[in-house]
Amino acid sequence: MPNNQENATFGSRFLYSGRLWKIVAVIAILIIVIGGSVRGFVIQRFTIPSESMEPTLDVGDDITVWRPDALSSDIQRGDIVVFDGRGSFVDDALPTPLQKVGSWVGLGNRDVYYVKRVIAVGGDTLRCCDAQGRLLLNDEPLEEDYATHPASSTEFSIEIPADTMWVMGDNRNKSADSRALMGKPGGGFIPLDRVIGPVIGHGSSVD
Numbered sequence: 001m002p003n004n005q006e007n008a009t010f011g012s013r014f015l016y017s018g019r020l021w022k023i024v025a026v027i028a029i030l031i032i033v034i035g036g037s038v039r040g041f042v043i044q045r046f047t048i049p050s051e052s053m054e055p056t057l058d059v060g061d062d063i064t065v066w067r068p069d070a071l072s073s074d075i076q077r078g079d080i081v082v083f084d085g086r087g088s089f090v091d092d093a094l095p096t097p098l099q100k101v102g103s104w105v106g107l108g109n110r111d112v113y114y115v116k117r118v119i120a121v122g123g124d125t126l127r128c129c130d131a132q133g134r135l136l137l138n139d140e141p142l143e144e145d146y147a148t149h150p151a152s153s154t155e156f157s158i159e160i161p162a163d164t165m166w167v168m169g170d171n172r173n174k175s176a177d178s179r180a181l182m183g184k185p186g187g188g189f190i191p192l193d194r195v196i197g198p199v200i201g202h203g204s205s206v207d
Contacts (some may be wrong), residue, residue: 044196046063046115050112063082063198065198070195075118075195080120081167083114088188107153107206116175116178119165119178122164125160127139127156128155128156129152135150158187160189162187
């Protein structure tokens with residue numbers, strides 16, 4: 001009888017332990033799924049790697065990116081955005097569907113992401129520069145108190161195709177941006193579907 005009692009106790013403990021590990025596994029999976037969903041559909045975090053966005057964003061700044069605007073293609077002029085540079089800034093093939101999903105949930109190579117300011121969107125015309133060194137957006141001078149002056153040392157006159165954007169760094173003299181791609185396939189125009197999201201805050205703040 002004592003042996004049977006001990007065996008029964010051991011069996012119930014083993015069963016309880018098995019159930020406990022199943023619960024732990026389910027909780028872990030839920031955390032991963034919820035975390036991936038938040039990163040894929042709500043927010044992502046990035047760190048600024050270069051000085052191309054100074055003085056607005058400094059090297060080492062942590063930024064928060066808002067995914068819903070990118071998912072709905074609601075990208076506006078003046079937005080600071082993080083985007084996937086493959087096929088434009090990065091001389092790789094266009095991101096595969098699997099790589100796109102990975103970028104949505106924060107997985108994969110982080111070196112393919114760039115942060116720049118949206119200067120113009122599909123249908124806009126953009127020219128550099130007027131006599132005061134300002135960009136002309138749809139023939140109107142663009143006041144950019146965040147950028148160096150003159151607005152660009154490279155002259156250009158372009159029309160932005162539908163569903164694309166033209167991006168530039170705020171630190172114009174130290175930014176590789178759409179201007180550097182004018183002679184390459186795509187002409188410096190970044191498809192809106194490459195945008196991870198606009199920046200809504202940096203450091204501990206969310207604007």
